[in-house]
Amino acid sequence: METDNATNTYYTARENIITLVVFDPGRISFIGRIRRVEYEKTNFPWAASGRALGTGRREGLTKLLVDKETKRILGAGMVGPNSDELIAEALLALEMGADAEDVSLTINHFPIRNFRICGGDD
Numbered sequence: 001m002e003t004d005n006a007t008n009t010y011y012t013a014r015e016n017i018i019t020l021v022v023f024d025p026g027r028i029s030f031i032g033r034i035r036r037v038e039y040e041k042t043n044f045p046w047a048a049s050g051r052a053l054g055t056g057r058r059e060g061l062t063k064l065l066v067d068k069e070t071k072r073i074l075g076a077g078m079v080g081p082n083s084d085e086l087i088a089e090a091l092l093a094l095e096m097g098a099d100a101e102d103v104s105l106t107i108n109h110f111p112i113r114n115f116r117i118c119g120g121d122d
Contacts, residue, residue: 021084029087031094032075038068046080057081071099
């Protein structure tokens with residue numbers, strides 16, 4: 001793990017996958033493959049989450065990058081409270097070669113913050 005204490009940024013890189021978290025009050029988290037491919041992106045505003053509405057914490061956004069052909073997850077970015085913890089499920093999906101549908105079909109108890117990855121509580 002590399003650390004830049006001046007910017008409060010922590011990141012790791014291995015086997016063409018990079019993770020990055022900026023621990024500022026807004027929390028910025030990113031994971032992704034380091035390669036150039038055609039991709040599609042989806043955005044999920046956390047304000048659309050039932051958990052966000054119930055807790056009054058509506059700020060935040062998740063963006064998924066998926067391979068245009070295979071629909072496998074290539075990366076994810078999150079901005080918002082606890083994004084540094086929420087990014088773990090997206091990283092696991094990336095490591096396993098999961099596609100966006102695999103993640104959306106994952107059963108979690110409701111309401112859970114991780115629904116914010118693919119908008120599973122819509």
